[in-house]
Each structure stands twice: as C-alpha cells, then as structure tokens.
Amino acid sequence: MDDLGKEMHRLCGELFPICRSITGNGVRKTLCLLKDHLPELKIYEIPTGEVCFDWNIPKEWNIRDAYVIDPEGNKIIDFQNSNLHVVGYSIPVNKTATLEELQEHLYSLPDQPTAIPYITSYYEERWGFCISEKQRRHLKPGKYHVYIDSDLSNGSLTYGELILQGHSEKEVFLSTYICHPSLANNELSGPVVTTFIAEWLAALKDRRFTYRIIFIPEGIGSIAYLSRHMEIMKQRVIAGFNVTCIGDDRSYSYLPSRNGNTLSDQVALHVMKHLHPDYVAYTYLDRGSDERQYCSPGVDLPVSSIMRSKYGEYPEYHTSLDDLHLITPSGLRGGYEVLLRCIHCIEQNETLKLTVLCEPQLGKRGLYPTLSTKESRKQVMDMMNLIAYSDGKHSLLDIADKIGVPMWNLCHVVDRLKAHNLLAAVE
Amino acid sequence: MDDLGKEMHRLCGELFPICRSITGNGVRKTLCLLKDHLPELKIYEIPTGEVCFDWNIPKEWNIRDAYVIDPEGNKIIDFQNSNLHVVGYSIPVNKTATLEELQEHLYSLPDQPTAIPYITSYYEERWGFCISEKQRRHLKPGKYHVYIDSDLSNGSLTYGELILQGHSEKEVFLSTYICHPSLANNELSGPVVTTFIAEWLAALKDRRFTYRIIFIPEGIGSIAYLSRHMEIMKQRVIAGFNVTCIGDDRSYSYLPSRNGNTLSDQVALHVMKHLHPDYVAYTYLDRGSDERQYCSPGVDLPVSSIMRSKYGEYPEYHTSLDDLHLITPSGLRGGYEVLLRCIHCIEQNETLKLTVLCEPQLGKRGLYPTLSTKESRKQVMDMMNLIAYSDGKHSLLDIADKIGVPMWNLCHVVDRLKAHNLLAAVE
C-alpha cells in the first residue's frame, strides 16, 4: 500500500549524496535525475552577474574534494564521507595550519555534540570545515594539512521549470528548492514530493488549471525566477505552495501567505482542518523560505506553505542528523497526500448557483437515498445545505467551510445536482 | 392576568381535533375558525397541478373514517379517537389482512412505547396506520380488517392571507403553518399566537408598516405563496418571522435567517437578549421549516424564527405526546409577548440624528429629572448615551445594542427629545 512512500524515499536516497549548493553541478545532477521522472522538465541557466531586482546572480561554486590531515597523518575530515564537512562556497585552500589557525575555520555545535552543522558563506569569501563537537574536542595540537579543491568563478545559476498546460490559462504554482547538500527533510522531501505530484499531474488527461512547477535554489533562485516571470504570474497564478520540509513523521504544519486570505490559504486550512486537525499553525512572522519573495510587497503572489516539521523548528534542522532516517515513506506519503488534496480542491472549486427558486423537488428526480440510514441522512443534510448556500456568491470551498464538511464529500453531490440541471457554475 | 394565555389555549383546544394535512377540508375548517377572530382574512385555493417553481400542487386528500378490527372483532385502532392513527395522505383501503401483512403498514416508536407517531407520505402513494409500540406488542396472529375511507384526487391547496395596510408600503411578514393534525406545539401554537398578534395589529389605529400575515401548509404552501408573491415581497418586506413551536413552557429559542444579518435577526436577538437571556441560539444549519424557502438563494427574504422549544428538539415532537398538555397558557403568552415586542421594536426603530452640534443644553428645557435617584441617574445616562450616538447613521436599535439597554427603555426619551426638536428621524 505504501509503495508510493517507498518510491519517494528511494528517490531521496538517490539524491542524498549529491553536493548541492545555490549554483554548480550538484544542482544540475539533481535536475537531471528528476528529469527521468519528468521528461518535460526544462532546465535553464542564468549567467553570473545578471541583475535580478536588487540582486546579482553570484559566481558559480563547484567542489571536487576536501579534507584535513592531522599531525599524525590521519585524514580526520573527508568531504567524500560527508559533503556537510565543507562550508558551502568555500574558496580553495591547500596549506599547513596550526591547530589554533585551524580552529578559526572550524564550525561545530556544542549543544549537539554528535552532529555536523550545515554552514554556508555565499556572500563573503572564506573557507571552513564543519565537524562534530565530539570530534573537535579530541583534536590535538600540531600541524594540520587543510585542502579544499573548489572553484568559485563566473558560470551560472541553474533551475528547472515544468509547465503543464490546462484548459484555463489560470495557474497553480508549486515551488521547491534544490540547494542543500546531504540534508533530507529540509531539502529532498520538497523536490521529491513535488516530483511525484508533478508526475501525477502530467498523467492527468484533464487539467482544469495550468501548473507552473519550479525547482530552484532557495532565495536567489526565487528572486531570479520572479525577475523573469513576475508579471505573467501576477496575472495568472490563483494559488501556490512552497513545498519544503514535507517528509518526516511528526507533525503537519501550515504557514500563511502575507495577508493570509488567498485561495491557497483557504484550501490549505480546509485540508489541514479536516485531515490533520492537530496541525501546527504558524504566522507569516515565522516565515523563512521562498514565500519571503513570493509574498513580498508588490509581488504578492498567493503562496502559502504546507509542511510536516517546519524548518528551524526541529532539532535535526541544518545538521547531519537531518538524514534519510529522519524522513520516512509514510512521512513523505502523508505530505504528498495533503498537497494532492489541496490540488484536488482547487481543481474542483467553483462558485455555484441554484437554478430554481425555493428548494428543488428532489424526490421526483430520485435524488433522495432510497434507504434511510444515519449515513444517508447525513448525505441528505449535506445536499440540502449545499443547495441552501449555492447562491452564486459562495464557492464550493466557502460552502464546505460554512457547513462544516470536507469539500471532497460534496463533489459527488455537486455532480449529481449538475446532472439534473439544479446547480450551475457561475463565473 | 393571564386571560390572554387562557384564550389562546382555548382556541388551540378548538382547533386540536381537526384532521389537517397539506390540503383538504381540515385546512378549510381551521381557516374558517380563525376567520371568526380575523374577519378580513382572505382564503385562497390553488388547483391541483398548478406549477409553483420546481413543484406542482399535489392532489387534495380528504379522510372520513379509518379503523382496524382485530380477529376477535374489536375495533383496536380508530381514526375517530385520534387522527394521528392514519398515515397522512393514505389511499383508501378496505380489506382483510393477516397480522404479517398488517405489520408492513404499521408505524410505532420502540423508544417511546406509549406514543403514537405522526407519519405522512405526501409524494408516494401508500396506506398505513400509526400506533403505540405498547399496543403493537399485544397484537395477536389472525385476520384483521383494515379500512380507510379517504380520497386523493384533483382539488386544491388552501391558504389564508391577511394584509393590514400601514402608513408605509414596507411590510412586516408573519408566516405560520396549518397542516398537521392533532399536534399542539408543532402546529397549533403557531397559528394561534399569530392570530392573536394579528388581532392586536388589526385593532391598532396607527400602523407604521403594512403587515402581511399568512396561514399556509408548510413546505409546498410557502413555495406556492412565494411563486405568486415573491417579487413584491422582495421589494417590500423589511423583516419577517416564521411563527412555529411557540407554546410550551420550557425554553425560548431563535433561528437566524440564512445570512443572519437582517433586521429580523437584529430585533429577535435584541429582544431575546433582554427578555430571555438564556434563550437557545440555533444556526441556519438547524433550519427545518419555511425559512428553507423564504431564505433560499434568489428569494432571500429577511425571515428568522422565534420559538419556544424548537421542532425536532423536544421528545414529544411529531408524536401524540405533543398535545394540549404540552402547551400552556403561560407558554403561549410568553411566545406572544416576545413576538409582540419584536413588532414594537420594528415599528419604533428609526435612524436618529441630533439637531444641534455638541451636547444640547438639557437643563434649560427641563429635560433633567428634578429628583436625583439611582433610577433617575440611569435615565440621564441613557439619554446622554442616546444623544451621543444619534449621528444619522445608527438606528435606535443599533444605539440600544451599543449602549446595552433595551430599545423600549429609550422610546419615551426619544419622544421627549423629538418634542424639543433635539432629535430628528432621517431616512
């Protein structure tokens, strides 16, 4: 039954070893693997230096190897074992250093002594190594050999984009990021769940809306993408989700758009309330991912976030403990289901109007259940309530919220009432 | 003191034995008795088959007699004892049946073994008898003679309408139903309280608003009435009440209009809050009477319900236990008082504007009480608060809600301030 969860976890495993950053070959390799699932994924490169609003595309960073050899000749830190060992965007180095000198370039976490922290320095050139506090405590005085074989030079920023055309040019937008090295919940869960959602969408023979799905480096990637596509997106996007931290098994959570009143907020809250009523509700003040750009003043796209354990809120975040054990098939599957349900709701949401005055006569149309059970009485009540609020002003989602039932319980009833010409969609 | 309550209860007693249904002579007899109180009541007939929105007027049903004779020759079920014994709209039958055959046509309530249930089958032709579970358990095997002398044929649906002209053509609408046989709270309390309210209104020499008061069969009656009068009602009706279940002594309750924001909602809530703060507040999802039609999309009349124990919410509902003992003189009187108070509030509600800038000098006009008591200080405070909010935007009811006093405590003050030309009504 959870084959889908296992498949997603397997893809996370494939992507895990790749050393991603905001630019470089790690991003390209990642997109290449995702393209196996999404053949129509288009890959774009934006050259270093290109102006994107207030920003410029940074230099491209690539790394081949890195290590530290201790005074006794042991390779005690090795990039080949974990790409977290090197501070992201480290410049090349190849020299001997005393322990004191080395210490100035080491990063560890006194409170989490077994974890390697994840550190980057995108906008200031430096080099450094990340190690566990436990290992750091055992370092002995002496001469160390430090080596980083990286380069930081003009190149480009890489991202992937998949447009799935629908009947309407109105768009649903999904954004996820591919810029962290070996981290699982706060990296791979996002692109992997998004890939599987995209596969499902691509296979649909009938899409009401067009889907714009992007795989970008966080921060600069969303800024760069907006600088190229904002105007068209402002006209077309009716709802969007930033897909991140969606693979562990602990909580469900939701972070609203800036004003909290968009369709993607309404649908996320509706789905969470009915499927996972114990979800954690954050505010926009808790934001920290690409909604910072999508919801910024003047951009104002309707983007909210549906997550499992949110970035910054779980102890393994941004450490080597955020690994393939933290995310699970059922965790990924749960995130996938919630996002899929949101998309279903958006696809089926419409403003409804009763075509007759007063209550219609349902009996003569055979619209009452023939057997009266507790279940069938509930169905009749839902049908009558749906009819009572189909006034050409409430959307199906509004009505579902108003009458306190999941929207998906009403879709079948809507179809039957439409088939009898009792309900009509209005625009 | 409670002569009025007793008179209302006496009229309920007169109406109780009549076998009403949604059509037929029971309705005519009922209206005939009410016309003794309301000579200007007009009685209308709508022929079987006439189209009313999505519905057609059904065949007319009349019944003269019905009984069941047991194998020993005893008349064990007799329509003459209780008209609840026959399923409403039963087709005629006159035959011998085994107990097994008979059982398929019997209705009883296992949970309320002494009660005869009230059952109808308006839209599917069948016959049946209703008996107490207790009696049913004693039925012995053998041949029974079943007899129903009814007919179901083309005829008409009957309703009564009383229009009491006021200074304004704007209308207050009262609707009550007359379609249940011997049931007291969920039938007779409504038309009887409405009749006494109508008598009081008819005797008024000065009515600000016009009153449209109708006595109809529930459901099809309100649909039929709307199909003939909806357009004019949408232009004129400013507030309306569905009068039902208003005769027992237990609770007071309120059910809002669809959007809950009409004048009839505001006034009902105001009256309930001040007179019966322990009233039960239902939502529109709890609806179940003619507000289903009056508040339906596109009809949207401002109709709420003021009740005592609401239909469906008390154990005797739709059984022989909803009889003349369940309703009481004080119960009916309490319902009458609440409805009357609502009408008073509507009649006296207007938007007020202070005619001077700053607070007026009340002393020089003798508008301060000459004796300072706790009571008089409260009166001055109410007067000053009334003045403070008479800004041409708040109605008197808005002001009463805002300053937390019953609207009727302010009417005398309004009159005095108007007499001194300090307040004026605005339109």
Place this chain on the structure above:
Amino acid sequence: MDDLGKEMHRLCGELFPICRSITGNGVRKTLCLLKDHLPELKIYEIPTGEVCFDWNIPKEWNIRDAYVIDPEGNKIIDFQNSNLHVVGYSIPVNKTATLEELQEHLYSLPDQPTAIPYITSYYEERWGFCISEKQRRHLKPGKYHVYIDSDLSNGSLTYGELILQGHSEKEVFLSTYICHPSLANNELSGPVVTTFIAEWLAALKDRRFTYRIIFIPEGIGSIAYLSRHMEIMKQRVIAGFNVTCIGDDRSYSYLPSRNGNTLSDQVALHVMKHLHPDYVAYTYLDRGSDERQYCSPGVDLPVSSIMRSKYGEYPEYHTSLDDLHLITPSGLRGGYEVLLRCIHCIEQNETLKLTVLCEPQLGKRGLYPTLSTKESRKQVMDMMNLIAYSDGKHSLLDIADKIGVPMWNLCHVVDRLKAHNLLAAVE
C-alpha cells in the same frame, strides 16, 4: 533624574490656591502663570450671552471672601482656608441664619466624613457652603452669620490657546481644562502636564505637524471653542487628546473616541500596550469630560483620553482629598511620558513602501549587524518584518502593531532603510 516631575509638581503647587471656576479671575490668574512657561499663549475672552451652538456664555462669577460665624463668634468656615468651602457660582449673601436654615445650604459627604466636597451650581442661582461631615456633626443650634462676597454679572469666559506651526497644516490637538478650584489630579495635573508638553514642543526646531493646544473651562469652554473653530479643526486635526487626571501614581487608563477607530485611539492603545500593559481600558460609555463635545455627532474629532486614575473612579475625586499629596512628581512624570510618546509616534508615523521588488540585498549595504547576538538577531528580524509589510498600505504604526514591537524600536531602522533608498514614505 525626576527633576521634570518635581518641576511639574511645583507648578501644581503654585496654581493650587487659586479659586478657579468656569469664568472669572481665577481662570485669568491661572493662564497668566502658564504664560510664564508659554510666552506665545494667547488669551481670549468671550462675552457673557454669546451664543455657542445650543448654549450661551454664562455670567462671570468672582468671589473675594466668604465665611460662616457660629453662635459663639468663631469663624468656623473660612473661604481663605479652602476655596472648596463655597459652592461654585454662589450668589452673594450676608445674613443671620438659624442652624436649621443654614443646614439647607450645607453640603457634606457622610461616607467620607473628613472630606470637603466640591459642589457647583452653574445654571441655577443659589448659595451654599461645603464642609466635612465630621465638622457638620458638631454644629450647635443657634444663630449663624453667613457671608459670601461674590458677584455674578455680565463679563466673559476666558481661555488660552497656543498654536505651534509645523511643516504640515495638519494638526495635533491637545485640550485641558482650568475650571476647578483647589483640586489636584482632576484639575491641575491636566494643564500642568500639557504646559510642559507644550514647552517641549515649542522648543523643537522641527515639527512635522501643527499643534493646537487649548486651556479652557470644561464643558461650556469646549463648546464655545468648537463654535468658533470646528470647521477648520474638522479639516485639519488628525489626532487629539483630552488631557485630564494625569498626575497620580496608581493606574494608567485610556478612554476611546466615540467610534474608537481614530489615529489617536490607535496610538494611545499602542503606547499603553507597550509601556503600561496593565492600563485600564474604559469605553466611550464611561466618558465624562470634553470628549463629550469633541466626539459628538457632527463634530466627530479624533480625540481620545490618556489618563492616570480617571475622574469619577478614585475615592478622592471631587473632594478636598484630591490635593497636592494625591499627585506626585513620578505620577505627573509618568503621564507626561505617555503623552510625549504618543506625540512622538504621531510625528513619526507614515505609510511606507519598499522601493525594490523581493527582499533587498541588505548584506551589500552593510545593513546586517556585524555581531550576531540575541539582540542583533531580534533587530534583523524586526527589520525583515518591517520590510515585509512596507507595502504602501500599512502605516508604520500598523506595521508595529502587526509585528508586535513598539513603534519606537523601528524608527531607527526606518531611517537607515530610507538612507539606503530602500524605503520611501507614500501619501
């Protein structure tokens, strides 16, 4: 450190002995002393009889001396000891009276036996003396000599006005009253704190807004002032405060404008919430000072009240116990600080708009703190939140409310972001 509080208390001491009323030389002497602090204060006289909306300027009242001599020749009540002893607006009297006759002209407080009450009779001509209940109980039968050397005749009502021109003709309005005799919290705290605020404002070299500051008799004074200036004030005043009861040490309190939604409400609530979260929130139904006129229908100025212990709500109110011991240097200073903070907020409030799309790159401008501490992280978060809501629709005060920080913590950040052309004020 509390020199300012002491100076304010000293000025209260100077003003305390003066016998003020709604007209007369007491008001003139008071304004004369305030003019020492505010040389630009203009003093106006409105003649008796002038029509002010629904009112007329009353006769002017002046008193020189008053006493009661008991049967044994002792001067037992002496205006020279306390000006509270004489009922305000008492007409002259000079006669012998029995104790019984005298009793009809005496006022005392049975519940506060040591306090002399403060009583006036502006609109009905009478004479009377106020004494402590304790003293009254010892009065012996016999002949008393009562003497009041007052006159009540045509003259004028006196008030002071200070206009401090700002860059904008939009105005901030401060109103305080000078019409009570020797009372401290419910009189002198208001004009004294207002005077010190005005001194501070006058010394500012840069005022964004114009300040309209008035010292008036309560009630008739505000009505008279509005009758002359209402139209211009309605065009110009963006926020105003009625300054009263602002000198004791017990509580802080706030009373809203009529609709509670003006800038002066928002700023008062913001300041109270952050500086004195235990403040007492009154409603407009608790009003009792000149907001009764400023917020009356058709006048509708944006005036709220910031107070310490509110009139009518503390036991010493309107008695001789409301003296120079009740108000304190720290009490006056606290009130001054709150009012000053409100003015600061108004001066610095503006609607802000981010000049770039997406988040700006703060690093390249050196806008991130170089040292990462808990404090600096909070500063960055505040800066990012400020940026996130600078959408051209929210004022700085709105943003401060939204992100839950005092507005004054954001002003420095606003200045820095403006200096880098990242934020701009919009109109």
